[in-house]
Each structure stands twice: as C-alpha cells, then as structure tokens.
Amino acid sequence: MRIIMILFGLGKRDEKGVIMFSYTDKIIASILQLILAVFFIVYCLGCVWYWFQHYVSNFKYSSDTQINPETPTSDENNFSMYYLIDTLKTRSKVLYSCYYILTTISTIGYGDYHPQNVYEMGFILIIMLFGVTLFGLIMANFNSAIAYYTEATTGEDYIGSLNMWLHSLEKVQGKIPKVLRKKITEHFMYYFSKDRLKSLAKNYWEAKISEDLISISQGYVSSMPDFIYYDILENVFPDFLFTFRQFFGDGKLRYAILPHLQPRRFEPDEIILAKGTLPDELTFIISGTITVKAHIDEIEYTLFDFSDQIIIGDYQLLTDLPSNFDYVSKSQSEGFSINSEVFLKIVSNFFKSQKNDLLAYAAKREKMLKKLLNDSLKLRNELIVIDLTKDLIKKINIRRKQTALFLGEEYVASGLDNLNKQQESMKLGFKKVFRKMRLGQSVKEDLYCSLKN
Numbered sequence: 001m002r003i004i005m006i007l008f009g010l011g012k013r014d015e016k017g018v019i020m021f022s023y024t025d026k027i028i029a030s031i032l033q034l035i036l037a038v039f040f041i042v043y044c045l046g047c048v049w050y051w052f053q054h055y056v057s058n059f060k061y062s063s064d065t066q067i068n069p070e071t072p073t074s075d076e077n078n079f080s081m082y083y084l085i086d087t088l089k090t091r092s093k094v095l096y097s098c099y100y101i102l103t104t105i106s107t108i109g110y111g112d113y114h115p116q117n118v119y120e121m122g123f124i125l126i127i128m129l130f131g132v133t134l135f136g137l138i139m140a141n142f143n144s145a146i147a148y149y150t151e152a153t154t155g156e157d158y159i160g161s162l163n164m165w166l167h168s169l170e171k172v173q174g175k176i177p178k179v180l181r182k183k184i185t186e187h188f189m190y191y192f193s194k195d196r197l198k199s200l201a202k203n204y205w206e207a208k209i210s211e212d213l214i215s216i217s218q219g220y221v222s223s224m225p226d227f228i229y230y231d232i233l234e235n236v237f238p239d240f241l242f243t244f245r246q247f248f249g250d251g252k253l254r255y256a257i258l259p260h261l262q263p264r265r266f267e268p269d270e271i272i273l274a275k276g277t278l279p280d281e282l283t284f285i286i287s288g289t290i291t292v293k294a295h296i297d298e299i300e301y302t303l304f305d306f307s308d309q310i311i312i313g314d315y316q317l318l319t320d321l322p323s324n325f326d327y328v329s330k331s332q333s334e335g336f337s338i339n340s341e342v343f344l345k346i347v348s349n350f351f352k353s354q355k356n357d358l359l360a361y362a363a364k365r366e367k368m369l370k371k372l373l374n375d376s377l378k379l380r381n382e383l384i385v386i387d388l389t390k391d392l393i394k395k396i397n398i399r400r401k402q403t404a405l406f407l408g409e410e411y412v413a414s415g416l417d418n419l420n421k422q423q424e425s426m427k428l429g430f431k432k433v434f435r436k437m438r439l440g441q442s443v444k445e446d447l448y449c450s451l452k453n
Contacts, residue, residue: 027149034141041134045105045127046097053078056119082116105131158192159185194263194334196236202259204342210349213342214256233258240336243286243309247361253351257343261336266329272312273327278320279313281337288333293326294373303372305330315362317344318355325369 057078080086085096100113104127115121162185170176176184195201199219207213216222221229230252234241237258241248248254264283266272273279275295290306303325312327317340347355 027145030145031142034138038138042098042102042105043094045101046094049101049123049127050080050093050097052123053080053116053120056117057081059117059119077116079113079116079120083113101127104128106135107131159189162188190265191263194265196263197259197261200232200236200259201262204260204339210345213260213346214350218259230255237261240284240286244284244311247311247314247358249354249357251351251354253347253354256346256350257338260338260342262338264335264337266333268329268331270329271326272329272333273316273323273325275324275326276322278322278340279316280340282314282317282340282343283312283335283337285310285312285333285335287335289330290333291328291330292369293328294324294376295326296373296377301373301376303369303376310365311362313340314358315366318347318359318362324366325373 079100080093083096085093088096096113103110103113104124107128115124166176166181166184200221202213202218204213216224216226216229221232233255240258240261241254248257261284264281266288272283272290285306286309288307290310290312292303292306294301294303313323315321316323347358
C-alpha cells in the first residue's frame with residue numbers, strides 16, 4: 001500500500017526526509033488497493049475461464065449431441081464457440097471473458113452469457129461460491145474505510161448527545177427556559193470546539209487515588225512509551241507551553257497538568273475571581289484583557305490591566321488565602337483552567353520541590369499589585385491633606401480681612417493668597433492623576449507637572 005501511495009504522489013516528506021501520510025491518503029490508497037486486487041482477480045479468472053472451456057470441449061458431456069440430441073450442430077460445444085468469441089481479436093476475447101467472470105463473481109448474472117455444457121456449469125458454480133466470499137470481503141473493507149474516514153474527519157456528535165440529554169431532562173423536570181437552554185448550548189458548543197484533548201483528557205472525578213491523576217491511562221496512549229505521550233501533549237499545546245514556560249519550568253509538572261485542562265471563555269465585565277474568595281479553578285488566560293481592581297472604603301481602584309499571559313488563582317491556592325483583589329474580564333477573554341483540588345493534589349503529592357518556585361512566581365505578581373494599591377491609597381491621602389490646607393488658608397485670609405477692616409487699614413494680598421492658588425492648582429493636578437490611575441492610564445507626566453507646581 002505504501003508503494004501505491006508513493007506512485008500516486010500522496011504524502012509529504014518531514015524534516016528527516018521520511019514520507020508521512022495523512023488519514024485521507026491512507027484511505028484512498030486502501031481503496032485503490034482493493035480495486036487493483038479486484039481487477040487482478042477478475043483478469044486471472046477470465047484467463048482460467050477461457051482456458052478451461054477449451055480444455056473440456058472434447059469431453060464426453062460437452063458435445064452438442066448431449067445437449068440438443070434432436071438437432072445437433074457439431075461434435076463440440078463450449079462458451080467461445082457458441083458466442084463466436086474465437087473469431088474475435090485477442091483483446092476482445094479478454095474483454096468478453098473478464099466481463100462474464102465479473103458479472104458472475106459479483107452474483108449479478110445479467111443472462112446475456114451463460115455456460116454451454118455441464119463442465120462449464122460446474123466451474124461457474126465454484127466461481128460463484130468464491131465470488132460471494134470475495135465480494136463480501138471487498139464490501140466489508142469498503143465499508144470499514146468509509147466508516148474510519150467518517151469517524152476520523154467528523155468525530156463524535158457531542159452537540160447531538162447534549163440535545164438528547166436536555167430533551168430527556170425536560171421530560172422529567174419540565175420545559176427548560178429558552179434563555180437557559182441557549183446559554184447551556186452555547187457554553188458546550190464553545191467547549192467542544194476549543195477542547196484540544198478530546199480522548200486524551202483525564203476525568204479527575206473518576207480518580208480513586210492520587211496516582212490516577214498523573215497516570216497514563218487514557219485510551220490509545222496507555223500502551224505508548226512515556227516520551228511519545230509527552231510529545232503528543234507538546235504538539236497539542238505548543239502555544240500554551242510557550243506562553244507559560246516560566247510557570248511550568250523544565251520539569252514534568254506540565255505533563256501532569258495538561259491532561260486536566262478545560263477550555264474557558266469569559267465575557268466583558270465578568271468576574272473571574274472575586275475579592276475575599278478562594279478560586280474553584282486555576283485559570284490560565286491566553287487571550288483578552290484582565291483588569292485587577294480593589295475596593296477600599298467603597299472606592300474602586302483599577303490597579304492594572306493584564307493583556308494575555310496571566311494566571312489567576314495560583315497565589316491564593318498555594319497560600320490558602322482569599323483573594324485581595326477582583327479579577328475582571330475587560331474584554332472577551334479565553335483560556336484554560338484546571339480544578340483547584342486537582343492542582344493542589346498534583347503539586348503537593350508529586351512536585352513538592354517545585355511548589356516553592358510556583359509560589360515565588362505567583363508572589364511577584366501579588367507583590368506588584370499590593371504596591372500599586374498602596375500607591376493609590378497614598379495619592380488619595382495626599383489629596384485629603386491638600387483639601388485641609390485649602391480650608392486653613394481660607395480661614396487665615398478671612399481673619400486678615402476682618403482685622404484690616406476693623407483697624408481701617410487697607411487689605412493687601414499676602415503670599416498666602418498665592419499659596420492658595422498653588423494649592424488649588426496642585427489639587428486639580430492630583431485629581432487628574434488619580435482619575436487616570438483609576439482608568440489604568442499612564443500618570444508619569446501629569447504627576448511630574450503636579451509636583452512641579
């Protein structure tokens with residue numbers, strides 16, 4: 001079959017020069033192999049049939065007198081003589097013989113040609129018995145090839161199974177609201193379209209012991225060597241592993257985590273992790289923007305916008321501390337997640353030496369966010385001080401004016417009025433800085449101008 005594929009120009013060479021073939025190429029080659037085998041068998045049987053009818057033409061029960069005793073026409077009677085095939089050219093003899101054999105072994109038998117003596121009848125009887133077996137085998141191979149191609153290209157009908165489940169649920173619980181049904185269908189349509197693992201996924205809820213979470217027990221790969229299994233996972237998640245290479249490092253933690261990843265999508269303004277809660281999942285965001293917010297004294301602070309490449313929940317899971325911030329999807333975001341309990345079991349039981357590295361990686365992000373929060377609070381306190389200073393200046397100016405009027409003196413503006421103007425300008429500048437920080441915008445230039453004034 002490999003020779004057939006090469007002759008027909010199927011397949012592509014890899015980097016090492018080895019010709020690799022796709023599923024479609026293999027199926028096409030197997031069908032061509034069956035067709036060539038049928039032609040070869042028909043041609044061989046056609047030749048044997050032409051030889052056999054001449055070989056038995058002089059036998060006792062092949063004469064015309066045995067078949068038509070009242071009106072004999074010759075001493076010999078066979079297939080070729082009856083249909084005048086011997087008078088034709090060689091290629092026509094081959095065509096007639098092969099045509100008759102093909103219609104015979106396929107059990108079609110149009111009736112335009114038929115054997116002329118008992119020997120030919122016996123031979124054709126054997127051919128027909130053989131033909132039933134042959135064509136049954138050929139049809140089975142055709143059906144297997146088509147079924148294999150359909151399964152390889154279309155996969156399992158997950159949405160059909162989901163609709164059947166929803167329909168059975170409605171029979172028991174009553175009609176599901178259209179809005180809820182739409183949300184369920186859209187969620188799983190996205191899930192099935194983005195699920196890279198398929199049969200490679202591990203069902204953590206079926207694990208009886210912790211070792212089941214990392215064992216290679218899925219379907220076809222259970223009998224494969226470990227290094228082939230790892231290569232498969234790397235080819236399924238190349239972009240993911242590159243994006244989070246600092247998190248996983250060079251160890252085998254990635255091979256334990258990857259089979260548990262499930263696709264996730266978050267709509268704009270959807271809260272992924274709320275302040276004061278522990279995450280149910282460890283989430284890896286690979287596209288979209290995530291905004292980190294904090295709420296202090298009923299005031300919302302926007303600390304930072306992460307564009308791609310953010311892990312949500314690792315610090316909280318590794319320290320068992322609730323989140324200090326709200327992680328909100330600013331735009332539609334996509335990624336993968338792993339159940340928090342599964343992640344902790346894998347790390348705690350099998351990768352204890354790497355746990356400190358994971359915590360250090362997460363702590364850097366947490367430290368940065370806390371610093372941003374402290375800076376925001378510091379700016380807010382400075383604005384309060386400015387307000388208090390302004391009130392004090394006003395009181396001093398009022399007393400000076402009242403004193404001047406009482407003494408009948410002319411009031412002369414002092415440096416305090418200029419200070420008032422400077423404080424007002426500084427206040428407006430800091431308000432502008434504070435507003436920009438809430439929106440996650442750059443404040444370096446505005447902050448410099450405010451301090452300069």
